[in-house]
Amino acid sequence: MSEVFKALSDPTRRRVLELLRSTPMSAGEIGDHFSFSQPTMSAHLSVLKQAGLIEGEKVGKQIIYCLKMSVLEDALMGFAKTFGLGRDEDARAGAPSSAAKEIKP
Amino acid sequence: MSEVFKALSDPTRRRVLELLRSTPMSAGEIGDHFSFSQPTMSAHLSVLKQAGLIEGEKVGKQIIYCLKMSVLEDALMGFAKTFGLGRDEDARAGAPSSAAKEIKP
DNA sequence: TAGTTAAATAGCTATATGTCTATTTATGAG
DNA sequence: CTCATAAATAGACATATAGCTATTTAACTA
Numbered sequence: 001m002s003e004v005f006k007a008l009s010d011p012t013r014r015r016v017l018e019l020l021r022s023t024p025m026s027a028g029e030i031g032d033h034f035s036f037s038q039p040t041m042s043a044h045l046s047v048l049k050q051a052g053l054i055e056g057e058k059v060g061k062q063i064i065y066c067l068k069m070s071v072l073e074d075a076l077m078g079f080a081k082t083f084g085l086g087r088d089e090d091a092r093a094g095a096p097s098s099a100a101k102e103i104k105p
Numbered sequence: 106m107s108e109v110f111k112a113l114s115d116p117t118r119r120r121v122l123e124l125l126r127s128t129p130m131s132a133g134e135i136g137d138h139f140s141f142s143q144p145t146m147s148a149h150l151s152v153l154k155q156a157g158l159i160e161g162e163k164v165g166k167q168i169i170y171c172l173k174m175s176v177l178e179d180a181l182m183g184f185a186k187t188f189g190l191g192r193d194e195d196a197r198a199g200a201p202s203s204a205a206k207e208i209k210p
Numbered sequence: 211t212a213g214t215t216a217a218a219t220a221g222c223t224a225t226a227t228g229t230c231t232a233t234t235t236a237t238g239a240g
Numbered sequence: 241c242t243c244a245t246a247a248a249t250a251g252a253c254a255t256a257t258a259g260c261t262a263t264t265t266a267a268c269t270a
Contacts, residue, residue, distance in 0.1 A: 002114050008184075009110035010228085021188060027247060040229055042248055047227095061237040061246045073190050079113075080181050083126060083174070086191060115258085132217060145259055147218060152257095166216045166267045 004075040007051035012036070013044050017067060020054060024066035027056075109180040112156035117141070118149050122172060125159060129171035132161075 007013055016030055031041040045065060048054045052071045056063040080086040112118055121135055136146040150170060153159045157176045161168040185191040 001119075002116055005110050005114035009107050009114055011107055012228095014106075014184075018187065028245095031247095036228090037230060038247070039231080039249080043228075046248085058236090058247095063247065069188065072188060076181060076185050077190060079119075080178075080185070080191075082123065083177060085178050085182060086185075111257095117258095133215095136217095141258090142260060143217070144219080144261080148258075151218085163217095163266090166214095168217065 001075060001079070003051040004053065004071070007047050007053055010044070010047075013048055016044060016048060017053060017072070020065060020067035021069075024064050026059075026062040026064050028062065030065065106180060106184070108156040109158065109176070112152050112158055115149070115152075118153055121149060121153060122158060122177070125170060125172035126174075129169050131164075131167040131169055133167065135170065 008017075012034060015033070019025060019030060019033060027042065027045060030045070031038060034041060036044075045054065045056070049056060049065075053068055054065045055068055056065045058064075077086050113122075117139060120138070124130060124135060124138060132147065132150060135150070136143060139146060141149075150159065150161070154161060154170075158173055159170045160173055161170045163169075182191050
């Protein structure tokens with residue numbers, strides 16, 4: 001959980017995830033979208049992989065990374081649900097706080 | 106955006122947010138739930154405030170902090186929507202990827 | 211005016227992070 | 241086997257983070 005949010009706290013890594021949203025991509029292809037050095041990008045990919053947000057598969061001499069959407073979803077939505085966010089689902093305990101939902105007078 | 110995720114990447118700060126979910130609370134009351142020093146807690150609150158996730162109002166010699174649910178919601182859900190998460194709303198561009206949604210053959 | 215209390219700030223330390231260059235490892239091509 | 245290429249690892253450095261103790265600031269109380 002902490003590792004996911006930590007991974008998401010860097011704009012470069014968020015952009016990597018967005019890239020991978022459209023299609024899996026090799027480390028090199030990902031790197032082409034940025035101006036950092038190859039090892040720097042490798043480190044960013046490592047953080048994302050450590051958080052479980054991406055997965056790499058070796059194909060020839062490249063490593064193809066793909067987004068693990070389910071992990072992103074579980075972390076983000078799971079946390080959101082704790083706060084009663086994410087859908088029309090009321091959080092079962094605690095406070096309704098901000099947005100009004102007084103539909104049952 | 107980065108600041109929000111960075112703030113969320115620490116478990117202590119996530120617990121603070123959960124505490125404030127039920128009711129606003131003074132810095133001291135918040136600190137009572139943890140075993141860190143007063144200045145350490147003050148620093149955590151400062152990070153959360155910087156990210157816009159909480160707001161403090163001085164009342165007497167205390168500062169009452171409250172959760173800014175809308176900021177949390179905007180950051181979390183806004184980012185989620187980028188990935189087509191968060192509701193039955195299709196992300197308009199990119200990949201459907203993980204969970205199937207092939208309702209229109 | 212002192213004294214007490216709540217919280218922030220200052221200053222310190224150890225560890226983590228983001229970046230780089232240089233090197234290593236692994237794979238494919240000749 | 242040698243060379244070229246893709247990516248990871250090693251090592252260095254500057255900055256950021258999380259924690260602490262000690263101090264300061266702000267506000268109430270006697």
